[in-house]
Amino acid sequence: MPVVSTNELRKNYGQIEALKGVSVTVEPGQIYGLLGQNGAGKSTLVKILLGIVRPTDGEAYLLGATAGTPDVRRRVGYLPEDHQFPGYHTANSLLDFYGRLYGLGRDDRRKKADEALAIVGLAKRKDYRIRTYSKGMKQRLGIAQALFHDPEVIFLDEPTDGVDPVGRKEIRDLLVTLKGEGRTIFFNSHLLSEVEMISDRVAIMHQGQIVRQGTVADLTRQANRFTIGLATGQTFPADEIKALGLKVEAEGNFHEVELADGQSIDPVLALLHSKGLSLRHLVEKKQTLEDVFVKMVDSSDASTGEKRAVRVARPVGTARRVEA
Amino acid sequence: MNKFLAILYDSYKEAVSTWVLQVMLGLSVILMLFVASISFRMVTLEQTIGNAFGTVNWLSRSSPQTGGAQWMAENVVASNPAEPWNSDYTFDVVVKCDSPEKLKQAQDSGMPTTREAIRAMLKESLYYLDKMKVEEVKPPEGAKPSELRFHVTTTGTKTPDRMAWPHEPTVLFAIDLPFFTQSLRDGLYTLEKKLVNDAGAWATLLVSVVITAGFIPNMLRKGTLDLYVSKPLSRPALLIYKYIGGLTFVAILTTVTVGGVWLVVGLRNGIWAPQFLAVIPLLTFYFAILYAVSTFVAVFTRSSLVAILVTVVAWTIFFAYGYLHDQVKKVTREQEKAKEQLSKFRKGGDDDDLPPEFRKVGEVAEWAKWIDAIGRPVVPRTYDLDDRGIQLIADGLLTDAEKKRRGLDEPLPSWWETLGMSTGFIAVLLGLSCWRFSTRDG
Numbered sequence: 001m002p003v004v005s006t007n008e009l010r011k012n013y014g015q016i017e018a019l020k021g022v023s024v025t026v027e028p029g030q031i032y033g034l035l036g037q038n039g040a041g042k043s044t045l046v047k048i049l050l051g052i053v054r055p056t057d058g059e060a061y062l063l064g065a066t067a068g069t070p071d072v073r074r075r076v077g078y079l080p081e082d083h084q085f086p087g088y089h090t091a092n093s094l095l096d097f098y099g100r101l102y103g104l105g106r107d108d109r110r111k112k113a114d115e116a117l118a119i120v121g122l123a124k125r126k127d128y129r130i131r132t133y134s135k136g137m138k139q140r141l142g143i144a145q146a147l148f149h150d151p152e153v154i155f156l157d158e159p160t161d162g163v164d165p166v167g168r169k170e171i172r173d174l175l176v177t178l179k180g181e182g183r184t185i186f187f188n189s190h191l192l193s194e195v196e197m198i199s200d201r202v203a204i205m206h207q208g209q210i211v212r213q214g215t216v217a218d219l220t221r222q223a224n225r226f227t228i229g230l231a232t233g234q235t236f237p238a239d240e241i242k243a244l245g246l247k248v249e250a251e252g253n254f255h256e257v258e259l260a261d262g263q264s265i266d267p268v269l270a271l272l273h274s275k276g277l278s279l280r281h282l283v284e285k286k287q288t289l290e291d292v293f294v295k296m297v298d299s300s301d302a303s304t305g306e307k308r309a310v311r312v313a314r315p316v317g318t319a320r321r322v323e324a
Numbered sequence: 325m326n327k328f329l330a331i332l333y334d335s336y337k338e339a340v341s342t343w344v345l346q347v348m349l350g351l352s353v354i355l356m357l358f359v360a361s362i363s364f365r366m367v368t369l370e371q372t373i374g375n376a377f378g379t380v381n382w383l384s385r386s387s388p389q390t391g392g393a394q395w396m397a398e399n400v401v402a403s404n405p406a407e408p409w410n411s412d413y414t415f416d417v418v419v420k421c422d423s424p425e426k427l428k429q430a431q432d433s434g435m436p437t438t439r440e441a442i443r444a445m446l447k448e449s450l451y452y453l454d455k456m457k458v459e460e461v462k463p464p465e466g467a468k469p470s471e472l473r474f475h476v477t478t479t480g481t482k483t484p485d486r487m488a489w490p491h492e493p494t495v496l497f498a499i500d501l502p503f504f505t506q507s508l509r510d511g512l513y514t515l516e517k518k519l520v521n522d523a524g525a526w527a528t529l530l531v532s533v534v535i536t537a538g539f540i541p542n543m544l545r546k547g548t549l550d551l552y553v554s555k556p557l558s559r560p561a562l563l564i565y566k567y568i569g570g571l572t573f574v575a576i577l578t579t580v581t582v583g584g585v586w587l588v589v590g591l592r593n594g595i596w597a598p599q600f601l602a603v604i605p606l607l608t609f610y611f612a613i614l615y616a617v618s619t620f621v622a623v624f625t626r627s628s629l630v631a632i633l634v635t636v637v638a639w640t641i642f643f644a645y646g647y648l649h650d651q652v653k654k655v656t657r658e659q660e661k662a663k664e665q666l667s668k669f670r671k672g673g674d675d676d677d678l679p680p681e682f683r684k685v686g687e688v689a690e691w692a693k694w695i696d697a698i699g700r701p702v703v704p705r706t707y708d709l710d711d712r713g714i715q716l717i718a719d720g721l722l723t724d725a726e727k728k729r730r731g732l733d734e735p736l737p738s739w740w741e742t743l744g745m746s747t748g749f750i751a752v753l754l755g756l757s758c759w760r761f762s763t764r765d766g
Contacts, residue, residue: 013765050554053765074556084547086334088341100330101555145551 001064003028003153003184004049009058011044011208018044020208021058026153026201031175031185033199035192035293041208042188043081046155049186050078063152074102077146081157081188083138087131091122091141094130095148102149116148117141119174121167135162143171147178154178156187160194172198196220196289204293206300212292222287224259227251228268229281237275241268254281327557328565335539335569336576344535345573348528352581355524360588362515364491364508369413369450372490373397375502376449384435391429393421393437409483413453416461417442419472427470442474451729452488452507453478483507487595488723509721512589516600516717520585525607525713528577533614533639536570537631540622560758567619567754574611578604597720606713613704613746614639616753623757639706645699646707652696655688704749708742 004026011019018041026032036042047053048060051068060067063075085094092113099109117126120140130138139162146154159175160168168191175185175198189195195202196216203213212219230236236255238248244267247258257268265282272279287295339345367375377395384390397415404411419437421427431437436445443458450456461475483489487508493501506514543552543566552562582603590596617638622631718732727733736742 047550047765050550052550052553054763070556070558073554076554078550078554080547080550080554082547083551084545085551086338086341086542086548088337093337097330097334098555100326101557103326103556 001028002026002061003030003063004032004186005059005061006045006049006067007059009045009048009060010056011041011048011053012056017208019048019055019058022205022208022210024203024210024213026184026186028184029179029182030200031179031198032187033195033202034186034188034205035190035195035202035289036188036205037297040205042205043157045205046078046157046186046188050076050155075152077149077151077154079142079146079154079156079159081161083142085130085138085141085145087129089130090127091117091130091133091144092126094141095145098145099149104149112148112150113144116144119147120144121170136164136167139163140167140171143174147183151183153184153186156185158189159187160189160191168194192289192293202289204296206297209300211296211300216289219292220286220289222285224261224263225285226257226259226265226268227254227281227283227285228257228272228279229254230272231278231280234277237271237277240271240275244268244271256285327561328568331562331565332569332572335566336572338539338542338569339535339573342535344531345576348531348577349580351527352577352584355519355581356584356588358496359515359519359585360592361496363494363497363592364511365494366408366486366508367490367492367505368400369402369408369415369453370397370400371492371502372450372505373400373415373417373446375505376445378502380436380445384430387433389429390433390435391421391426393419393427393430393435395419395436407486409452409481409486409489412480413476413478415476417446417458417474417476419474420468421470424470427472437472439474442476446476450478452481452483452490454482455479482725484723488726507726508593508595509723509726512593512595512597513717513721513726516585516589516721517714520582521603521713521717524581525578525603525610528574528581528607529611529614529639530636532570532574532577532611533618533635534632536573536615537618537622537635538628539570540566540619541626541628541631544622544626559762563619563623563758563761564754567615570615570619571608571612574615575604575608578607582607595721597717599716599720602716603713606709606716609743609746610706610709612750613642613706616750616757620753620757623760642703642706645695645703646710648692649696649699649707652688652692659687701745702749704746705737705742706746708737709746711736712739712742 002025004024006022006024009019009022010017022041022045024032024045034042034045044053048055049062049067050073054068062068062072065072089097095113095116096109099113104112113126114123117123120143122137122140122144125133125137130141133141139159143156143159146156156175160171163171172194175187179185179200187195199216201213202216202219203210204219205211228236236248236250238250238255241248241257245260246263246268249256249258257265259265269279269282374397377397381394384393384395396418398418400413400415402408402411402413419427419430419442421430427437436442439458439460443456446453446458447456456476456478459475461473463471463473467473481489489507490505491508491511492505493511495501504511504514540563543549543562553559557565582601586596586600589600614635618631618635621634622628625631715732715736718727718730722730722732724733
């Protein structure tokens with residue numbers, strides 16, 4: 001049974017269509033990353049799942065029940081974007097307060113709060129007022145409050161926002177650990193590299209629609225393109241390879257060979273071998289998640305006739321290489 | 325229940341974080357100390373007469389045409405000095421001038437120099453003495469011809485106990501206030517009503533309206549609301565719990581203030597009138613009406629400032645309507661009494677026989693009747709709650725005669741009507757607020 005399941009979910013804010021028939025499925029134990037520009041509808045989707053926003057049409061199920069009911073919310077953790085905790089609480093008293101709302105007993109609250117605050121590195125500051133916390137500390141507290149009551153599924157909206165690189169890595173590690181414990185994690189992020197690093201499945205959302213979803217490997221694979229490098233001083237037989245019906249482009253010391261659909265790289269390797277050339281580099285070319293994301297967004301804009309005035313630069317994801 | 329207590333405690337922490345609760349509690353303690361500094365000393369009849377004559381003598385001294393006459397009491401004898409409220413009295417009222425001409429001048433000026441005028445003056449200032457007789461007597465031999473003397477006898481008093489006998493207040497442990505001499509009950513009634521039920525309550529309610537107006541808009545802020553509504557709690561429950569959280573602010577303040585004053589009054593004067601404690605739920609309920617307005621506005625506008633402004637305007641409207649309603653009721657009642665007396669006097673007949681100017685006496689303007697009629701089923705009964713509070717304080721302290729003298733013997737609308745109408749008003753506003761909160765996104 002999927003943890004999250006939506007079917008043709010629609011949401012209109014007046015004349016604005018925030019969601020245009022979104023259907024997603026998240027299986028138990030997955031880390032599911034949702035990518036999208038600001039205003040793409042990511043937060044709206046999460047808020048509908050949590051009952052914060054009411055859908056205009058369509059169906060949404062969470063943990064097998066209609067999304068947004070109080071009983072379901074008891075089993076869910078949530079870190080909203082731009083959250084504001086009451087400054088008069090300490091981390092400890094805030095978790096105690098939320099724990100009471102989740103119906104936890106006093107001893108349970110104390111134990112779980114201590115554990116969660118230790119995990120996010122706030123144990124020493126747990127009795128300080130939240131108004132004295134830095135943005136990063138508030139973000140850590142947000143994560144602590146989302147997971148401290150042992151939820152089955154955790155929704156995180158920009159979980160690493162405002163957190164320094166070391167803290168970000170700790171959060172990524174934490175999410176992987178939580179996944180290892182069998183929890184399902186659904187998170188929105190602008191940081192494509194992070195999504196790429198830890199997500200099992202990724203969905204790209206644009207203008208209220210899921211334009212692509214799949215595993216990271218599926219999304220980033222660039223079918224039939226290989227980069228080939230030979231030993232120093234050897235000449236790449238570009239013409240002979242072109243004669244095989246393949247496209248060849250020089251890229252510095254390497255050559256990029258593009259195969260047609262259904263073709264294999266094996267004839268190229270056989271040719272190089274027959275000519276006594278020494279293969280030093282063979283990589284199936286991949287694209288970064290950012291490349292995929294930008295391409296998707298651009299093609300979606302082109303199909304709808306919209307044009308982005310400015311492309312917002314985002315951190316580049318790390319390309320995965322397959323060394324030969 | 326645990327969730328309710330959690331929200332309640334959170335509201336308490338929010339109130340404490342602003343320091344206003346602590347400041348208000350500090351002011352409550354100052355009020356209690358001030359009340360503790362007030363003591364009441366039983367006065368003799370001679371002193372009471374002296375206070376009453378003091379005003380007349382001052383007036384006479386400052387008006388040359390009165391001949392400079394002075395009034396004084398002599399030969400005051402009580403049959404039971406140990407219990408002045410259980411005593412018969414005899415005394416002489418002496419009017420003295422420097423010369424017979426000046427005495428004549430005083431008599432011509434209309435100052436109380438006749439038996440009837442002296443009696444009227446004494447009846448007013450010594451209202452608690454019973455069966456008063458005033459006789460003009462000849463001045464004793466050797467007395468100046470510019471002197472008038474009246475012998476006064478009273479039998480019994482209208483004061484059933486010590487607390488109904490005149491007492492002179494002393495404030496701040498040292499300052500005597502002879503002009504505020506009144507019965508101990510009256511003094512305590514004035515203290516509890518003016519200091520606590522009027523000024524104290526007004527200040528508490530106003531501060532509470534301002535402070536609690538932020539509770540719900542704060543909860544509805546972007547980034548905060550999501551954290552609340554993602555918890556396993558229905559939105560109506562969340563809103564109602566927050567609303568009750570606001571009420572606890574006032575409940576704490578009124579409990580400390582009213583309870584503290586009640587304790588201090590009891591310890592200082594030995595009077596433990598439990599009715600005064602009813603002011604705690606009454607004031608809290610009064611605030612519940614105002615806070616329902618504030619909550620309603622806050623849910624629709626998410627603005628603390630607008631919530632405060634609208635609540636204060638609504639409060640003013642409730643007050644103004646209450647005043648108008650009281651006036652309409654009073655004039656109508658007087659009109660009915662007048663008609664009744666007139667019909668008895670005329671032994672039947674028709675009002676149309678009366679001259680037009682006579683018929684118009686005491687009539688209520690049509691617009692006032694109209695506003696009173698349409699407001700009656702709509703406006704919450706804050707004015708009735710006010711009257712209830714005053715009457716409860718009076719019930720705990722005053723005798724029936726004292727209540728009648730203060731006009732507190734008029735019947736009030738039933739509790740059912742007062743609480744029912746107000747609860748209905750709160751329920752409608754909270755119902756609309758819950759509906760809006762539940763159906764809005766975010």
